[in-house]
Amino acid sequence: MAKTMTEMLIDDLDGSEIKSGDGSTVHFAYEGSTYEIDVNDKHRRDLDRALTPYIAAARRATGKNVRPKPARSSATDPSAIPARSR
Numbered sequence: 001m002a003k004t005m006t007e008m009l010i011d012d013l014d015g016s017e018i019k020s021g022d023g024s025t026v027h028f029a030y031e032g033s034t035y036e037i038d039v040n041d042k043h044r045r046d047l048d049r050a051l052t053p054y055i056a057a058a059r060r061a062t063g064k065n066v067r068p069k070p071a072r073s074s075a076t077d078p079s080a081i082p083a084r085s086r
Contacts, residue, residue, distance in 0.1 A: 012037045 009018040009025075023040040026047060039047065 009038050011040045011043060013039060013043050016040065 009023060010016070011018050011023065018038065018040050023038065024044060025036050025038050026044060027034065027036045028051075029035070037047075
């Protein structure tokens with residue numbers, strides 16, 4: 001028995017199928033977090049257009065100077081827990 005597997009790329013903004021050659025996965029970082037989004041060519045152009053003025057005014061960060069923001073945690077601060085007496 002033969003099987004055929006089909007993989008579809010779906011636009012993360014509108015849920016439409018991205019036809020072969022009409023889209024891509026975009027990787028970007030903001031506020032210390034990295035992201036990726038699958039978008040069709042129109043949404044990619046929209047994203048590029050929206051970011052262009054900010055990228056033009058920004059400084060490029062080098063790897064050694066990039067410091068990710070600490071992750072926010074709902075966990076209790078360990079220093080706030082009283083020490084157990086032995």
